[in-house]
Amino acid sequence: MTTAKRILCIGASKHIGHHILEYLAPEPQKYQLFVLARTPAEKIESFEGKENVTFVQGDAKDEATVGKVINSEMQGRVDYVLITVGGTIVFNNYYMPCFSDLTLCGTVAQALITAIRDLPSPPVVIGLSSTGILSTRDLLPWPLKPLYRTILHKPHVDKIDMENAISAYPADKWILVRGALYTDGKRTGKYRVGETEVGYTISRRDVADFIIRDCIEGDGKWLGKRPVVVY
Numbered sequence: 001m002t003t004a005k006r007i008l009c010i011g012a013s014k015h016i017g018h019h020i021l022e023y024l025a026p027e028p029q030k031y032q033l034f035v036l037a038r039t040p041a042e043k044i045e046s047f048e049g050k051e052n053v054t055f056v057q058g059d060a061k062d063e064a065t066v067g068k069v070i071n072s073e074m075q076g077r078v079d080y081v082l083i084t085v086g087g088t089i090v091f092n093n094y095y096m097p098c099f100s101d102l103t104l105c106g107t108v109a110q111a112l113i114t115a116i117r118d119l120p121s122p123p124v125v126i127g128l129s130s131t132g133i134l135s136t137r138d139l140l141p142w143p144l145k146p147l148y149r150t151i152l153h154k155p156h157v158d159k160i161d162m163e164n165a166i167s168a169y170p171a172d173k174w175i176l177v178r179g180a181l182y183t184d185g186k187r188t189g190k191y192r193v194g195e196t197e198v199g200y201t202i203s204r205r206d207v208a209d210f211i212i213r214d215c216i217e218g219d220g221k222w223l224g225k226r227p228v229v230v231y
């Protein structure tokens with residue numbers, strides 16, 4: 001009987017979810033990884049241990065698809081679910097940047113919660129949210145406030161929907177990670193974490209590091225909380 005942690009990554013074909021795969025896949029005795037993504041497995045950039053990962057192609061907004069991954073592929077045995085989905089930037093008719101799917105995170109979170117609600121042993125759900133939403137708008141450095149009030153306002157309404165769906169799940173079984181503005185910098189392992197931290201940026205690799213080190217391998221101190229991760 002395997003004692004590896006069984007982890008479902010939703011939105012890991014690139015960026016933070018993909019970094020988590022890069023870090024965990026080389027250790028199949030510790031982590032059994034499953035990925036739900038629309039991108040086919042062969043088009044996802046290679047990494048050490050990719051052959052140890054089970055890829056399922058599908059849309060995570062679709063309740064039936066998420067239910068199938070949880071109940072058929074994973075046979076209802078799930079320890080962690082990571083939601084790292086995000087939309088892409090597109091330009092509207094006035095050449096203003098906006099996001100491709102403004103209900104993505106909330107819909108994916110709702111589909112997931114529906115799929116895991118009745119599992120005998122419910123997993124811990126870790127959702128990627130953002131700084132500057134709800135009451136934390138006041139905690140933003142002032143030069144960033146206009147950005148969060150304009151371009152990021154609508155995607156952040158979606159993040160609030162995701163936070164509401166996930167935080168309605170039992171209190172000891174979720175973590176909502178609020179990242180500052182992302183960079184594609186290195187994994188340093190050196191950053192600040194706290195519910196009221198203030199800062200400008202964080203690298204995607206360090207967000208992945210925090211999720212692994214403190215949320216999956218930690219002592220459980222962030223369960224039921226919304227840690228902010230910043231430099």
Ligand SMILES: NC(=O)c1ccc[n+]([C@@H]2O[C@H](COP(=O)([O-])OP(=O)(O)OC[C@H]3O[C@@H](n4cnc5c(N)ncnc54)[C@H](OP(=O)(O)O)[C@@H]3O)[C@@H](O)[C@H]2O)c1
Binds near residue numbers: 058
């Ligand atoms: N950029 C920032 O500064 C910043 C700051 C704080 C928080 N955030 C948020 O943090 C999250 C993670 O960001 P990121 O940059 O690591 O990743 P991202 O580029 O925003 O998201 C990428 C992933 O989302 C997946 N995805 C999108 N729609 C999907 C669907 N319907 N079904 C399944 N997968 C879907 C994509 O996979 P497929 O296309 O293969 O399906 C891809 O792997 C996002 O929600 C982002 O908004 C961003």
